[in-house]
Amino acid sequence: MSAQSFRIERATPESRIALAAGPWWMDRNDMRLAGEFFVYLGLATLWNLLAGYAGLVSVGQQAYVGIGGYCLFALAIFLGVPPVLTVPLAGIVAAIIAVPVSWLVFRLKGAYFAIGTWVVAEVFLLLASQWSSLGGGSGISLPISLIRSIGSSRAMREYIIYYETVGVTVAIIVAVYILLRSRWGLALQAIRDGEMAAETCGVSVANAKRLLYVVACAGAAMIGALIFMSKLRISPTAAFSVNDWTAFVIFITVIGGIGRIEGPVIGTILFFLLRETLSDLGAWYLIVLGAAAVGVMLFAPKGIWGLLADRFGWQLFPVGRRLVLTGGNTPSAPSSSNT
Amino acid sequence: MVWLNAILQGVLVGGLYALFAAGLSLIFGVMRLVNIAHGDLIVLAAYVALTCVTLTGMNPLLAILVVAPLMALFGYALQKFIFNRTLGDDILPPLLVSFGLSVIIQNALLQVYTADSRKLNAGPIEVASVKLADGLSVGWMPLIMFVSAIVIIGALQFMFYSTPLGRALRATSDDQEMARLMGYNNRHLYSIAMAISLAIVAVAGIFLASRANFDPSIGPQRLIFGFEAVIIGGLGNLWGTLLGGIILGVAQAVGAMIDPGWQLLAGHIVFLIVLAVKPEGLFPRVDG
Numbered sequence: 001m002s003a004q005s006f007r008i009e010r011a012t013p014e015s016r017i018a019l020a021a022g023p024w025w026m027d028r029n030d031m032r033l034a035g036e037f038f039v040y041l042g043l044a045t046l047w048n049l050l051a052g053y054a055g056l057v058s059v060g061q062q063a064y065v066g067i068g069g070y071c072l073f074a075l076a077i078f079l080g081v082p083p084v085l086t087v088p089l090a091g092i093v094a095a096i097i098a099v100p101v102s103w104l105v106f107r108l109k110g111a112y113f114a115i116g117t118w119v120v121a122e123v124f125l126l127l128a129s130q131w132s133s134l135g136g137g138s139g140i141s142l143p144i145s146l147i148r149s150i151g152s153s154r155a156m157r158e159y160i161i162y163y164e165t166v167g168v169t170v171a172i173i174v175a176v177y178i179l180l181r182s183r184w185g186l187a188l189q190a191i192r193d194g195e196m197a198a199e200t201c202g203v204s205v206a207n208a209k210r211l212l213y214v215v216a217c218a219g220a221a222m223i224g225a226l227i228f229m230s231k232l233r234i235s236p237t238a239a240f241s242v243n244d245w246t247a248f249v250i251f252i253t254v255i256g257g258i259g260r261i262e263g264p265v266i267g268t269i270l271f272f273l274l275r276e277t278l279s280d281l282g283a284w285y286l287i288v289l290g291a292a293a294v295g296v297m298l299f300a301p302k303g304i305w306g307l308l309a310d311r312f313g314w315q316l317f318p319v320g321r322r323l324v325l326t327g328g329n330t331p332s333a334p335s336s337s338n339t
Numbered sequence: 340m341v342w343l344n345a346i347l348q349g350v351l352v353g354g355l356y357a358l359f360a361a362g363l364s365l366i367f368g369v370m371r372l373v374n375i376a377h378g379d380l381i382v383l384a385a386y387v388a389l390t391c392v393t394l395t396g397m398n399p400l401l402a403i404l405v406v407a408p409l410m411a412l413f414g415y416a417l418q419k420f421i422f423n424r425t426l427g428d429d430i431l432p433p434l435l436v437s438f439g440l441s442v443i444i445q446n447a448l449l450q451v452y453t454a455d456s457r458k459l460n461a462g463p464i465e466v467a468s469v470k471l472a473d474g475l476s477v478g479w480m481p482l483i484m485f486v487s488a489i490v491i492i493g494a495l496q497f498m499f500y501s502t503p504l505g506r507a508l509r510a511t512s513d514d515q516e517m518a519r520l521m522g523y524n525n526r527h528l529y530s531i532a533m534a535i536s537l538a539i540v541a542v543a544g545i546f547l548a549s550r551a552n553f554d555p556s557i558g559p560q561r562l563i564f565g566f567e568a569v570i571i572g573g574l575g576n577l578w579g580t581l582l583g584g585i586i587l588g589v590a591q592a593v594g595a596m597i598d599p600g601w602q603l604l605a606g607h608i609v610f611l612i613v614l615a616v617k618p619e620g621l622f623p624r625v626d627g
Contacts, residue, residue: 051431055430055431057430057431057434057435059375059438103615104611104614104615107614107618108570108614108618110371110373110430110434111367111371111372111373111430111433111434112373112566112570114373114375114434114438115373115375115562115563115566116570116614118559118563119563119566119567119607119610119611120611122563122603122607123604123607123608123611126600126603126604126607127604129600130600130604242559243442247438247442250435250438251439254435254439258431282450283446283447283449283450284446284450286442286443286445286446287442287443287446287447287450289442290439290440290442290443290446291439291443293435293438293439294421294435294436294439294440294443297425297432297435297436297439298421298424298425298432298436301429301431301432
């Protein structure tokens with residue numbers, strides 16, 4: 001491997017065209033479905049950031065979706081904050097909560113971290129059930145006057161919530177993209193590929209992980225506020241549902257491809273296709289989804305996007321760097337594992 | 340006396356929590372696998388027992404003789420055909436596969452048995468009790484449950500430290516590569532460990548089913564109780580796990596005395612306090 005000339009490539013040329021072709025899914029007319037699509041895309045992107053890059057497999061992100069939802073109701077009802085503005089505030093509140101929580105759950109290593117985050121989510125669920133001025137265990141609806149303050153007509157309201165959802169999700173993806181291309185991103189990808197090696201190279205693993213955790217929790221809370229703004233009603237079991245806000249999100253990410261920005265995008269598209277075709281099957285739908293995730297994990301652990309990317313070398317969101325050897329005595333194949 | 344009674348009942352329930360935890364702890368100790376489906380497997384065992392009892396009309400406690408071998412066999416196959424394929428340096432695959440399994444089991448039970456809550460009827464022994472003092476009595480069922488937990492944990496302890504199988508399991512746990520060099524078949528040992536774990540799960544499932552109502556959705560909660568008992572007690576210490584279960588049971592009982600809404604919260608809070616103050620658990624393993 002001596003005296004090789006090489007260059008470092010960040011993006012495949014084809015991918016720039018794909019990005020420029022833009023968000024082609026935008027022209028779906030079913031806005032409710034599209035809104036939900038962006039909710040899951042945002043949550044899956046954040047979960048992917050945690051699990052795929054920092055190895056933080058959280059089964060408790062529903063805690064922050066719920067906190068976001070409750071922030072909306074608490075801030076709007078008690079302080080009169082316009083509902084639309086509660087979304088960024090929910091993100092800030094969740095970030096503030098996530099810091100002390102991270103001190104606790106980061107004491108648990110690897111797999112125990114997963115269940116630890118779940119316990120934390122249970123605690124928030126139980127606390128929300130005790131919050132009697134927000135309806136306790138049975139939940140509460142958003143008062144009519146506040147609903148009107150979002151938008152004067154029903155259609156107007158739905159547009160505003162929809163565009164805010166799209167805005168937040170796109171902002172999350174862009175933020176994740178920028179984060180991963182920054183110095184922190186290089187550190188995070190180094191952690192993903194080998195934690196001990198990264199630490200040896202001078203990466204502050206603990207700080208990078210904590211930063212990521214807080215960012216992911218803030219994002220989940222913003223999406224949570226939007227989810228319950230469109231539902232107009234919140235209850236502890238709906239807000240802190242492990243199935244709705246974590247299980248689906250994990251399946252989406254795993255099937256699409258963990259550890260790549262494109263994975264959740266593919267995963268969310270597949271998830272909605274599956275849901276539209278299998279929704280009549282009831283519990284069978286979840287069985288199929290679970291089996292698909294287990295199958296992917298066993299036979300193609302990089303997910304569907306991983307298979308495509310390895311086969312064709314695609315990168316829609318170029319965050320990796322690849323070593324391209326030019327001239328000289330070219331060895332067998334250029335290493336492109338770090339995509 | 341009311342408080343004493345609550346604490347006593349909490350201690351006895353703690354035995355059940357220790358049973359939830361023992362299988363979880365065994366698997367983690369041997370192959371560093373956290374089985375997220377553990378709670379759902381307990382509920383699965385409860386339904387297998389229910390089917391067994393409704394078909395044959397046998398006593399639920401005797402059903403252990405049928406359910407435990409069935410679950411052990413299932414565990415062996417599960418490890419051999421699924422989990423062994425996921426084991427490696429990366430913790431993600433086993434974790435996510437067990438999570439997928441959890442959702443599959445939960446929904447399969449829902450499909451087969453519906454969401455109605457069920458209960459195993461253990462007969463007159465359910466309400467029989469021993470009176471210790473005025474206003475202080477102990478039911479036979481909780482007592483049997485608690486004694487079973489002690490016997491099972493004692494047996495596990497004996498198996499681990501005094502039998503050739505235990506030595507093999509400890510060897511693979513300490514150093515996988517070296518154990519293989521010494522001629523152990525790790526994959527086979529893992530499958531045996533999972534079989535033992537699910538045999539304990541079968542016992543836990545039957546006690547769970549005869550103690551209170553159950554339905555397909557309660558698995559994750561049992562996983563969390565077992566997990567909290569393991570962490571409170573300290574990783575790798577089986578008797579510590581029993582004490583962890585007791586502490587959790589007492590915390591819940593005391594919480595429920597203060598306010599029914601605080602029952603579960605009190606248990607979680609004790610867990611979080613232990614995590615904050617003594618993350619290695621109250622009774623960490625001391626031997627080398």
